[in-house]
Structures are given as C-alpha cells and as structure tokens.
Amino acid sequence: MALARLFGNGQQETNDPYGAPGSGNSTYISVVTIVVILLGWWLATELELVRALFLPSPGLVFSKFLKIACYDHYMEAFLVFLGAQAEVVAECEGFSENPLHMHILWSLYRVFSSFLLAVVTAIPIGIAMGMNRVARGVFDPPIEFYRPIPPLAYLPLTIIWFGIGDFGKIFLIYLACFAPLAISARAGVRSCSIEQIHAAYSMGASRHQVLWHVVLKAALPEILTGMRIAIAFGWTTLVAAEMVAAKAGIGVMVLNAARFLATDIVFLGIVVIGLIAFFFDVLMRKVERLLVPWKGKA
C-alpha cells in the first residue's frame, strides 16, 4: 500500500486518468531516490566492491568532514567557553592550511561578490537592451559571442590580464553570471503586454513612469529566474576560477585533494558545493514567492 502510494503515478492519486501528464507530488519519490543512492554508496564500500581510492565510504567522508571542520578543536573550545574545567588539546588541522569554514567563506566571498557585481551591471544592461535598440545593437554581439565559450578557455586570459590575485577569479565568475542575467532582464522587459502600457499612458503616465511603474515591474519575475540561473553558473565556474594560485576555497580544496588522491576530500568538496548551491536556490524560490506571487498566474 505504501509502495503503491510512492510509485503509483500522480494521475491515479488524483483520480484523473486523462489529466495533464506528469501531475502529482514527487517529493516522496525524491526522498526514496536519495536514500537509495546513499545506501548503494554505503553498500558498495562496505562490501569492498570498489577500492576506497575510487570510492571512499560515507563514513570516511563524514569523518574527514569532522576532521577538516576541526570539530574536536571547536567542540573543546566551546566547552571551555561554557566554563568546563578542561584545556583545548585537539589541534585544528584543516586541509591546505585552512579549516573547512575558511574554504567555504572564501568561496562564498568569490561567488557572491561576482554575483552581486553581475546583478548591478548585467540587469541594467539587459533592461537597456530590451528598451533601446542602440543598447541592444551594442551589447548583443559581445554577449552572444562569449556566452557559449567555456570559462576554462578564457581563464588564461583573465590571468594574463589581471594576474593571479582575487580580481581575476572574481572576474571569471562574474562573466559566467553576467550573460544569463542580461538575457533574462532583456526578455523580462518584453513580458509586459501592450495593453498594460497603453492603460498607463491613458491614465496620464509619462514615458518615464511607464518604464518604472509598468515595464520594470512586469520584468521582475524573469529577472529573478535569471538570478537563480546566474548563481548556478557562478558555482559551476568556481573550481575553474580557483585553479590558479588560490590559498583557500572549496575549489582549491578539491583540486589539492585530487593532487594527493585524497578522494574523500574531493567528495566532501563536491557535497559542500552542491548543498550550498541547493540551499541558496531554495532561498531564492522563497524570495520569488514573496516578491512575485503573481508569477505564472496572471
């Protein structure tokens, strides 16, 4: 019965055999999928089907997580802080000379500063492209040209131009975020109906007021979708950006671990990036529901 509820298709659940295909809730199925993947991973390592070098066990990855995050160190420090009669003996080893949270903070700093820089530049440019044929003519060729090029291809160029400091890294991620933001803002400007524009004019709106009160508001849902896509592009570019001369960062951690064949840390880095990106997307969806509740309904 429970299994039938899980895997029976949504149409049967809603008693609607001729409804739209693919309707129904899929949350339980996703939970089962995740459990099966974790179970398969654990089983494969437990039965030693694959060598730990290729596939470290979940337990190993978790213990590496505790070690790199300096769990013991901070736990002892926390107890001392609470007033326990003890000393902090456990050392904070971390990895690549930094504990996990420093890697995470560096990567967050790089991704989000690039993203914010892209938001404040790409969205106005995209809006200008949607509203003005000169702006469209100017910005369309460069954006469409560089957009499909993989960031790894122009990584050497950013190093030659900006050196090995943080600016080059941020610039690389910035470029990855820029195109989807500009394109979505441009498309968003077009999503407003001619009736909405005409109505504003016949209520005495100036051109400026139409742009501000009608066109920009109508563009908001597409812009927010663009932001979700852009931040995901930012994360996919992170490892490439941290390839050269970075001291800390999740990408650095993964690349250094690969050099030492520390597969468990590679796994850890991947999981951390995935989780951060996932939770940010959840947050953005909440923001969407708050800011543009009319999306898809009007």
Added chain:
Amino acid sequence: MTAILSLKDLGMVFASTTGGAGVTALEGVNLEFQPEEFVVALGASGCGKTTLLNVMAGFLQPTSGAILLHDSPITGPGRDRGVVFQKHALYPWLNVIENTAFGLKLQGVSAAERNATAEANLDLVGLSEFKSHPIYQLSGGMQQRVGLARALTTNPEILLMDEPLGALDAFTRETMQELILRVWSKTKKVVFFITHSVEEALFMATRLIVMSPRPGRITHEYDLDFCRRFFELGDARKIKADPDFIKMREEVLSIIYGEEIQE
C-alpha cells in the same frame, strides 16, 4: 449642442512592410460625440473598430482627417480619455485598490485622497469588499470591473471600451452589460463601446454605428433607446425579447451578413 469629441473625415492607412500598397484600415470616418451619449461600434473582424478606438485614445495618429477634443486636436493618449481593454491590462503586482488608484498615484495625489476616490469607484462597480485582493485571484468578470473602476478613477470625459466583455462567459456578460449601463447613467460619461455581439450593441447603445471592412468605414447609424427602456423597466430579458428589439436585431444582422456575402 457642442460635440465633446469629433472625428472629421478620418483615415488611417497602415504602411505595408513588404513595400506594396498599404492597408486602408479606416476611410472617411465622420463622427461626433455629444454629452452623455453611449456610442456602440459594431462590425465583423477587420472592420477597423479597434483602430478607430486606438486613434481616439491617441495610441495611433491618423494618416488623414482630424480628431478634435473640444476643438483641439488629439496628439497622444491622456487622462481625459479612459480606456477599458478586453484583457491583460491590469497590473498583477498591485492589488485591487492599488490598480484602481494607479492613475492618481502617477499624478502624485496623496495616498488617503487617491484611496478614497478609488474606493468610491470600486463601490460603483460593486467590488469594495475585494479591495485588498490580488488581481490574479479574481474572476474574469471581476477583473473587468476593476478595469472599469480604474478607468473612472482619473475622471475622464470619455470612456473608450475595446470589447470589454469579449472574453467573458455569456451569463457574466449579461450582468456586466447592466452594470456598465448603471455606471454610465450614474457618471454621465460619454462612452465609446466596441463589440462583436449584435444583441449587446442594440441593448446598450444610444447610438449604434455599424462598420464594414476593407476599407474600414461607417455604413449605418441608428439612434436607439433600448437602454433607456431598460432603466424604466429594469428587466433586460424583457427588452431583448421585445418584438422591436428582435426586428432591429435581424435588420442589423442582415446588414452585416449582406456585406459578408458580397465578398
């Protein structure tokens, strides 16, 4: 009586994009709007009704002839002419009363003042209890009532209505016809109303203009009083079933079909 709005030998030719002869959407349209008139334009698709409304609203400039509002030519859209569209014209990011007060907000009227005006107009269309609702939760008929209240809030002299009931179901449509007539009799606005429905046109108009396509022009004009009878009797069904009404309906239908057959 002086006309509020007059159209003199109005013509509209849309230039062809392929370089051939342009499309004549309107030709030789003469029309005068007297105070408190309810003018309905009726005609098959492509007869230039909507082009005519867009010219009157100021969204389009006519290619020949003149359009005068109190003897001064119309050069663009303005607050003196409120427009109600068929659909997709409300702002889903604003709620009902914010949509209604939008025009006053653009003018910089204070929140208290504009909300009071908006609420009075929402009351007129029977929506005051929905003033805080989001637009996308309303039915099609209620959305059109918001559109009407919104157009009234800037207090225009003329209401231009472009098939405002075209997207509604038949039952809502009949209720809305009565509602629009009541609003008209209370506000005394001049109304220009476009429709495809002969029955709707006859029921609502004080003056009916029948248009025909290629080129779009006015072929027939009638002065009608069915809406005034409705205010006396209060029963729309009775008027629409009246022999005079049916006779008129068949006459207008034969004009429209007659034109179609000629082609």
